[in-house]
Each structure stands twice: as C-alpha cells, then as structure tokens.
Amino acid sequence: MKLFRIKNVSLKWKLTFLSAAAIFIIYFIFTSLQYEIVKQWLLNEEEKTMKKTIEEIETYYAEKRNLSWKDVRESGQLLEKLNEKYQTIRVLDAKGNIIVSVSNHASVSLSPTAAPKSLEIDYHSVNDERSIILRKPLHLSSVNGTIEIVRHLAKFKQMTRMLFLIMTLIGIAAMITSAFIGMFIAQHFVGRLKALTKTMMNIKNKGFQQRIDIPPSNDEMSKLMVMFNEMMDEIEHSFHQQKQFIQDASHELRTPIAILEGHLSLLKRWGKNNRDILEESLEAASQEVARLKTLALELLDLSRAEVITVPADIPPLSPKDAVEQTVRNFRVLYPAFQFVVDNSLEETISIRMTKHHFEQLLLILLDNGVKYSQQHKRITIRLKEEGKYVCISVIDQGIGIPRDELEKVFLRFYRVDKARSREKGGVGLGLAIAKEIVDKYGGQITLQSEVGKGTTVELLIPKMSSLT
Numbered sequence: 001m002k003l004f005r006i007k008n009v010s011l012k013w014k015l016t017f018l019s020a021a022a023i024f025i026i027y028f029i030f031t032s033l034q035y036e037i038v039k040q041w042l043l044n045e046e047e048k049t050m051k052k053t054i055e056e057i058e059t060y061y062a063e064k065r066n067l068s069w070k071d072v073r074e075s076g077q078l079l080e081k082l083n084e085k086y087q088t089i090r091v092l093d094a095k096g097n098i099i100v101s102v103s104n105h106a107s108v109s110l111s112p113t114a115a116p117k118s119l120e121i122d123y124h125s126v127n128d129e130r131s132i133i134l135r136k137p138l139h140l141s142s143v144n145g146t147i148e149i150v151r152h153l154a155k156f157k158q159m160t161r162m163l164f165l166i167m168t169l170i171g172i173a174a175m176i177t178s179a180f181i182g183m184f185i186a187q188h189f190v191g192r193l194k195a196l197t198k199t200m201m202n203i204k205n206k207g208f209q210q211r212i213d214i215p216p217s218n219d220e221m222s223k224l225m226v227m228f229n230e231m232m233d234e235i236e237h238s239f240h241q242q243k244q245f246i247q248d249a250s251h252e253l254r255t256p257i258a259i260l261e262g263h264l265s266l267l268k269r270w271g272k273n274n275r276d277i278l279e280e281s282l283e284a285a286s287q288e289v290a291r292l293k294t295l296a297l298e299l300l301d302l303s304r305a306e307v308i309t310v311p312a313d314i315p316p317l318s319p320k321d322a323v324e325q326t327v328r329n330f331r332v333l334y335p336a337f338q339f340v341v342d343n344s345l346e347e348t349i350s351i352r353m354t355k356h357h358f359e360q361l362l363l364i365l366l367d368n369g370v371k372y373s374q375q376h377k378r379i380t381i382r383l384k385e386e387g388k389y390v391c392i393s394v395i396d397q398g399i400g401i402p403r404d405e406l407e408k409v410f411l412r413f414y415r416v417d418k419a420r421s422r423e424k425g426g427v428g429l430g431l432a433i434a435k436e437i438v439d440k441y442g443g444q445i446t447l448q449s450e451v452g453k454g455t456t457v458e459l460l461i462p463k464m465s466s467l468t
Helices: 002-008 011-063 069-073 076-082 154-206 220-269 275-306 319-333 355-371 403-408 418-423 430-440
Strands: 087-093 098-104 120-126 129-140 143-152 338-343 378-386 389-396 444-450 454-464
Touching (some): 011 087, 319 389, 355 378, 355 454, 430 454
Antiparallel strands (some): 087 098, 444 454
16 A cells, blocks of 8 residues: 555655655764864864873972972862862872872762773763773982873863754754655756647647647757657657648549549440540540559558668678669660760779668669650769768750759659659659668768759668778
C-alpha cells in the first residue's frame, strides 16, 4: 500500500522531497563534522591552558634556591592567582600526600595513584561531570613530588551545548529553506514538463501546428524543448508529404482507371461487334495497364529506397566502369542518341556505394535525359573528383526546367509539364527515388537547368580507398 502511494505521488513533490532531503543530508554531515572539529579544538585549548599553568608553576619553583616543602606550602597565594574557574591545583609529595591545594569552584575526589614519570593527561567522569586531569612530576632540589591540575569541563560543556543549540536551530532553518529550495527546483523543472505535456495535448487535439515556447536558458530542458519542436517540424513536414503523396498517388491512379473504365463500358455497349472500336479500346487499355505497372514498380522502388540500409562493408566500386557499362546498354536501347563519357578520374578512384544502387541512379538520370531531349539527342556524362567526393554530372540539351520549379522536382509525383510527362510515361518519382538513395549514402544531388537549353544533374558520392 505504501509503495502504491509513493508511486502515485506527483513528480513535483517527489523532486521537492528528494532535493530537500539531499540538501539537508549534506548540511547535516557538514555540520556534524564541524561540530566534532570545534569540540576537539575546544578540548585541545583546555589542555593547552592547563599545560601553560603547569609550566608557570614549574618556572616559579625553579627560581627558588634550595626549594623545600615549606616553600611549596607557602606558594598557595601564587597558585590561587594562576588558578582558573572550575579548576583545582594540587602539589603532592612522593607518597601522594597533598602539600598544597587551591580550588576555584571545583571539588576533587580522586583515588591515590602512583607518581607519574612524565606528563600525563587523563579524563575522569563522575556523575555526568567530566574533568581533565593533568599530572607532571616535580623534581627540584630536595622536593620530589607531583603537580596535579584537575579541570572540570563545565565551561566546555556550556560552550558545546550552546554550539549544539545554534547548529540545531540553523539546521531547522536549513531544513525549511531546503524544502523551499526543493519546491522551487521542482516547480522550475516540472513547470517545463507541464508546458511540454500541454503542448502535446494541444497537438493531439488541434493538430501539428502547435509548438512549445523555448525559455531563454540554455540548459538540458531547453535543449529537449528545442529538439521536441524540431522533431514536430519534421513530423509535420512528413505528415504533409504523406498527405500529398496519397493525393498525388490517388490522382495518378484515377486517370488510368477512368480510361480503362470508359473503354470497358464502350466495349460492353457496342464495341464487341465493331472491330475498330475493339482495337482502339484494347490499345488504350494496354497503354494504361502499362502505365499502372510502371507506377506500381516505381512506388515499390521508392519504398525500398526509403528503407535502404547501407552495408557496413561495401566492396570498392569503380564509377568509370559502372558508367561505361550503363552507357553501353543505353546506346543499344536508344541508337538515335549520342552518349558522351567525359572522364577525368584516376583508375584507382572508387566510390562508397553498392553497384546496384549506383546503376539505379544512372538509369533514372539517363532515362530522364532521353525523355526530355527529343530535339537535341546528345547526353554527356562527366566524371571528376571533388575533394572527398566523386562528382558524376548528367548533362542533356532538352526542354529544361523553369527556375522557380527547380526546388520542387525532388518531390514525389511532381512533374514540370504534367501533360507531356504523361505522354512520355513518367509519373514523377524518379528524382525522388534518386534523392532517397543519395541521402542514405551521405552524398548530395543538385540540379541546374535553363528552359530551352537543357538540364545538368550532379551527383556527389563519397570516395573510398584505392581499388585493390
């Protein structure tokens, strides 16, 4: 039950408790160490004072010539001057008999002990009264005895109690302060999470246009919010692309289906007995089925391009050999066209791309060049090295593309001249597929064109090491 309750506590109060507890524990450890250090320091100071008193007594006795026990008995007045509150000073003979004793608010009840051989410090407790006992041997002239100082730690006890009280009060204040600090930290942190949650709810209820307001700070939460907004931008863009893709695909499918439906209706009504109508309808149906087949294949190619996984180990590929092989095939398919290969690459240059994908790129670009270069049937393929890339340019002298539409040609189903593109069998997916492939391999694809003068498509593909 307790565990269930803890799980149901809000993050704000969890953070408040944890931060307050952490601050208080740190303070408690620090003050405990400080208390013990100060306490030990006070004890050391008590001992130093007692040692200094013994030194002064010894100095006084040493100045006496032929010191006797009589002189010791008569030194009581000096001892009273040296004595402090809660302290007793005694001088004992070798048998432990008290020769002189002075006391200042301190009673002494000690069992006789053997004479010390050197300075001795001991602690003695009676009825919760703690005392320091300092004993040192006295050997001057004919006097052999012991100087003994007993100091009750009443003053020390008062000071430690006061110190403990002060630290306790400060600790309570620190605990309250740490609770407020913890609440502030929790509020600051959870407040941003609430803003993020609210934005998510708005996105769920109102659409992808909602974004979270980024605070001016540059901490991890701000970076998370920036990343969230960027992610939402990408999702919104992807959503619009998907929506546009569905609309365009529906439009592309609608036309051939409508044509097929019309010709089938025509055949059903009276075309079965009319050979001319039958031939015309079958020819049109065959063309539209071929168009649907092309569309299906290109959609399949696009879906494959979107999920391309670049292999970890790609065998070296000579772009020169792959281009020459593809161009030989196109010369057979289109004997009326002139295909020119302008190669300035060294024989050892290779690219980081599989042969299948590279040939697919060349097929897309050369096929577009052939489709839109019916007047000037010359296509140039230029190969050169540009830094860490190999640049492959496909240059045609076809109809060209208006400048304001250059950025749109990589969109799915986009065609500059839709009527002429349909006549040539295009569905507007070729360059979209090419861009997907190039992006997956870390390359670039750019396009330059001028209406009536032709189009240049450039592929920048990362290089590999020399061919082996």
